[in-house]
Amino acid sequence: MYDGRTGEMIQSPVFIGIVYYQKLHHMVSDKIHARARGPVQILTRQPTEGRSRAGGLRWGEMEVDCLVGHGTSLLLRETILDRSDITRVYVCEICGHIGWYDRNKGKYLCPIHKEKGSLKPIEISYAFKLLLQELMSFGVKPRLVVKDVRKEV
DSSP states (O other): OBOTTTOOBOOSOOOOOOOOOOOOSSOHHHHOOOOSSOOBOTTTOOBOOSTTTTOOOOOOHHHHHHHHHTTOHHHHHIIIIITTTEEEEEEETTTOOBOEEETTTTEEEBTTTBTTSOEEEEEEEHHHHHHHHHHHHTTOOOOOOOOOHHHHO
């Protein structure tokens, strides 16, 4: 036997016994997962779940809290909204309801004020838009307050 550090022969007797090796079932190559673009769910327009379905990477509560603590709110916005399920809706500045597109007139209309409404485009998560529509189906009228941020600065 030779010393692995110095390369000199070891003078004292060394006992070498039987050594068992076990194969690791969780190999790194089986766990690697990345995604730039890929399939999305039909209902929510969010990335699918799971590595087997080429799904998106999930942000847990602890990861989000860690990023907020480091002041990376723009990274969170980009990851959770811009690269996920961002959608543009038109909201009436007067009543706060989501407008709808009239193909005959070729423009967006307020459901309450019709053509007299002042509709502004906003970008929200498609899942949030679905939540608003579900609330409307229950008879609840959610209203969004629209402000022009550029005027306030």
